[in-house]
Amino acid sequence: MKKIVTLAIPALLAVIVFAPIENRILYWSLFVVLFALVYVYHIMEDVVPMKAVSESLSSNDYFSLKCGYISVNGNRADLLKGVMVIYSCTVLFYVRAGARGGAKLVQTIAGESIENYTIGKVDDFHQGICFTITGGEEIKFTSRKFTQVEKELRMALEWPEEVEIKPEGQQK
Numbered sequence: 001m002k003k004i005v006t007l008a009i010p011a012l013l014a015v016i017v018f019a020p021i022e023n024r025i026l027y028w029s030l031f032v033v034l035f036a037l038v039y040v041y042h043i044m045e046d047v048v049p050m051k052a053v054s055e056s057l058s059s060n061d062y063f064s065l066k067c068g069y070i071s072v073n074g075n076r077a078d079l080l081k082g083v084m085v086i087y088s089c090t091v092l093f094y095v096r097a098g099a100r101g102g103a104k105l106v107q108t109i110a111g112e113s114i115e116n117y118t119i120g121k122v123d124d125f126h127q128g129i130c131f132t133i134t135g136g137e138e139i140k141f142t143s144r145k146f147t148q149v150e151k152e153l154r155m156a157l158e159w160p161e162e163v164e165i166k167p168e169g170q171q172k
Helices: 002-018 024-046 050-057 150-156
Strands: 063-073 076-087 090-098 101-110 114-121 127-133 138-142
Touching: 002 024, 024 076, 024 090, 050 076, 050 090, 050 101, 063 101, 063 127, 063 150, 076 101
Parallel strands: none
Antiparallel strands: 063 076, 063 138, 076 090, 090 101, 114 127, 127 138
């Protein structure tokens, strides 16, 4: 199914660009079909079904955030789209298993191995979070929403909230 959609998108685009279509209703309806095919491809490629994640964990009680995972292979970095899940103080990253659905576990980080994290720019193009784990290794996830959900993230990892330390003269 995914191959059919992948081949249909450029074929339909070629028809729209190169075929002399006089009927304007038919012409503009081809655009609607093209956009629908692109949307179906996006669903088959990037969307991780949360039902499959819940079945994998046998629970519905977890923190999740749609994001990307930067996987470094030598000199090459790949961006995988999926869902970061924090369950039982463990960070898990799931991607879509196949065109028909499902969730495949790609990365697991034990909560006790996380030394700290930074939220901000994780590479030249993406904002996100960078976990530093024991041994100095960095694991990077991309999403602009990490700053908004930092409190929930800390709660899911069972870390205390950040305590604001005021200078000596200003404490009351």
